[in-house]
Amino acid sequence: MIYPEPRFLPGGDRFVLIEFGNEMNLELNFMAQGLATAIAEQHTKGVIETAPCFASLLVHYDPDEISFADLNKEMNALIRSLGPSDDIVLDSRLFYLPTMYRDPWTRACVEDYCAKITKKELDPDFVARINGLADAEQLVRVHSGTEYWVASLGFWPGLPFMMALDPRCVITAPKYNPPRTWTPQGTVGMGGASTAIYPVATPGGYQIFGRTPVPIWDTDKRFPVFHDSIVLFRAGDRVKFVPIGKEEFEFVEAKVKEGTYIYNVVEYQKFSVRNYKAWTKLLDTTKRF
Amino acid sequence: MLEVIKPGLETSIQDYPGRIGYWAQGFPPSGPMDSWSFRLANLLVGNQPGAAGLECQFVGPSLRFQRDAVVAVTGADMKPTLDGKPIPMWESVAVKAGQTLALSFVTVGARSYIAVAGSIDTAPSLGSRSTFHKAGVGGIEGHALKAGQVIPVGKGVGKAGRRAKSEARPQISTTKSWIVEVVAGPNDDWIDEAGHKRFLSTDWKLSSKSDRTGFRLEGPDWTFTEKAYNKAPEHGSEPSNIIDQGYPVGAINLAGQTPIILVNDGPSMGGFINPYTVPSAAFWKLGQAKPAETLRFQVVSVDRAQALRHEIDAACAESSIV
Numbered sequence: 001m002i003y004p005e006p007r008f009l010p011g012g013d014r015f016v017l018i019e020f021g022n023e024m025n026l027e028l029n030f031m032a033q034g035l036a037t038a039i040a041e042q043h044t045k046g047v048i049e050t051a052p053c054f055a056s057l058l059v060h061y062d063p064d065e066i067s068f069a070d071l072n073k074e075m076n077a078l079i080r081s082l083g084p085s086d087d088i089v090l091d092s093r094l095f096y097l098p099t100m101y102r103d104p105w106t107r108a109c110v111e112d113y114c115a116k117i118t119k120k121e122l123d124p125d126f127v128a129r130i131n132g133l134a135d136a137e138q139l140v141r142v143h144s145g146t147e148y149w150v151a152s153l154g155f156w157p158g159l160p161f162m163m164a165l166d167p168r169c170v171i172t173a174p175k176y177n178p179p180r181t182w183t184p185q186g187t188v189g190m191g192g193a194s195t196a197i198y199p200v201a202t203p204g205g206y207q208i209f210g211r212t213p214v215p216i217w218d219t220d221k222r223f224p225v226f227h228d229s230i231v232l233f234r235a236g237d238r239v240k241f242v243p244i245g246k247e248e249f250e251f252v253e254a255k256v257k258e259g260t261y262i263y264n265v266v267e268y269q270k271f272s273v274r275n276y277k278a279w280t281k282l283l284d285t286t287k288r289f
Numbered sequence: 290m291l292e293v294i295k296p297g298l299e300t301s302i303q304d305y306p307g308r309i310g311y312w313a314q315g316f317p318p319s320g321p322m323d324s325w326s327f328r329l330a331n332l333l334v335g336n337q338p339g340a341a342g343l344e345c346q347f348v349g350p351s352l353r354f355q356r357d358a359v360v361a362v363t364g365a366d367m368k369p370t371l372d373g374k375p376i377p378m379w380e381s382v383a384v385k386a387g388q389t390l391a392l393s394f395v396t397v398g399a400r401s402y403i404a405v406a407g408s409i410d411t412a413p414s415l416g417s418r419s420t421f422h423k424a425g426v427g428g429i430e431g432h433a434l435k436a437g438q439v440i441p442v443g444k445g446v447g448k449a450g451r452r453a454k455s456e457a458r459p460q461i462s463t464t465k466s467w468i469v470e471v472v473a474g475p476n477d478d479w480i481d482e483a484g485h486k487r488f489l490s491t492d493w494k495l496s497s498k499s500d501r502t503g504f505r506l507e508g509p510d511w512t513f514t515e516k517a518y519n520k521a522p523e524h525g526s527e528p529s530n531i532i533d534q535g536y537p538v539g540a541i542n543l544a545g546q547t548p549i550i551l552v553n554d555g556p557s558m559g560g561f562i563n564p565y566t567v568p569s570a571a572f573w574k575l576g577q578a579k580p581a582e583t584l585r586f587q588v589v590s591v592d593r594a595q596a597l598r599h600e601i602d603a604a605c606a607e608s609s610i611v
Contacts, residue, residue, distance in 0.1 A: 013472065
């Protein structure tokens with residue numbers, strides 16, 4: 001549910017978690033990102049930084065500048081002044097990410113897990129089956145059929161947690177139990193209703209079924225897109241996975257290695273929650289791609 | 290310039306307050322675990338209190354000075370020596386070019402801090418020199434010191450013989466047990482009354498599987514309120530699972546039944562509840578606690594936690610130096 005009033009939960013002496021609800025839906029994340037944007041625009045005194053997540057916003061503040069009680073008052077006033085989430089308009093970049101679905105690397109990773117940890121159905125077949133899709137090919141069609149909304153970043157620096165914007169492409173998947181000990185860099189996978197890309201090789205728990213050769217993390221800042229930060233995404237970005245074959249994967253991989261890859265980013269759009277909601281109402285959500 | 294002869298167990302370059310402003314991208318603050326001892330070390334050698342210095346964990350390094358310098362060692366006692374002769378801690382000491390500062394096995398506490406007049410001058414990454422080794426960011430090449438590396442030091446004129454007043458220093462426990470303040474929340478309403486009582490009346494053992502990412506605690510199981518069971522499926526299947534949320538630094542994160550205190554290099558978000566949070570004023574205690582020592586938690590209000598923080602900040606000032 002969406003709470004009638006947001007909850008202000010203390011996190012020690014310098015954090016407060018503002019919880020808007022207790023489910024995973026885009027509306028709650030819009031509220032969190034709307035508040036984060038308003039705080040940044042107003043330069044609220046004493047706020048050091050904020051971090052949005054699916055249904056909440058974590059605020060890091062300086063207790064020498066503002067008390068916990070005053071911060072809550074300020075935040076409450078700000079939330080009221082924002083009005084309904086329909087009015088939220090956010091800067092939103094769109095990234096086209098070439099991605100090889102059902103690639104050999106994630107398959108080898110799953111097979112390794114089956115051999116060493118516990119046997120399981122191959123991830124693409126499993127995710128297709130539990131979502132009532134015909135087969136793994138339809139999974140690719142459905143998963144790549146939508147833009148994804150970057151709800152938050154975390155767990156690992158630069159790792160995006162994303163939600164499908166097109167309701168016809170919403171699918172869910174349980175996490176691995178026990179988790180994997182390794183996952184290839186650039187792996188695309190999902191857990192719950194969230195899709196993620198692994199910035200580097202790390203352990204993981206999402207069902208995995210694709211891989212992008214495009215780095216989303218670059219400590220050496222070899223590409224202009226990393227000029228402001230060593231991580232590619234920020235909350236409020238959108239991502240479109242573009243299915244490619246192995247030849248194209250290797251072509252892009254070579255370009256990346258040479259340092260000549262050109263990131264495909266659209267930077268002139270704003271995301272209007274009102275327009276988005278109006279569009280979703282026009283769709284026949286009983287049908288899948 | 291300092292030449293690393295022996296790196297020690299995990300000696301890392303840190304500054305205070307660390308890498309701030311990147312929590313939303315998943316970067317932790319890093320920085321010294323015991324920022325109280327760290328800031329005093331800097332003040333002793335005439336640096337800004339937050340300037341880059343070294344954090345040494347359990348076993349200290351051996352460092353050869355390539356030019357004259359003034360240094361100070363604070364925090365845990367690792368029996369510091371200069372060319373084999375013991376030097377005092379909590380006091381600035383003059384070093385001649387060619388001399389070697391060596392720290393040994395820790396006796397009392399867990400982490401020592403070394404400050405050098407002029408401070409360490411590596412290239413900052415995302416606004417900080419702090420090492421975040423898990424992602425290879427900051428420090429030298431993103432990791433703890435290695436033998437043979439040369440640490441650049443900026444220009445600075447320190448004065449030897451400056452001492453930190455004993456009442457201005459953290460009192461590091463010699464009894465192997467610690468009382469650590471906690472603030473209830475953000476997710477304290479997921480734990481039932483018996484669970485809260487058990488948490489606050491247990492001597493939690495600090496696990497050897499602890500590092501700058503998280504401090505694992507060994508102790509009894511937790512019990513939960515209805516909230517942990519009657520929830521939307523996207524929260525996850527375990528009682529301690531919650532829809533991914535932002536984690537405060539210091540959160541006591543309940544992964545299944547194992548509480549993990551998320552410290553300086555910890556994750557920014559995840560899908561487990563945080564019933565309590567260790568406030569910044571108690572971090573020096575975590576930094577000086579060794580595995581197998583015990584932690585007993587004591588609830589304080591947000592206001593009290595902020596007042597304690599203020600007291601430590603006041604101690605980290607020139608007025609504490611004689």
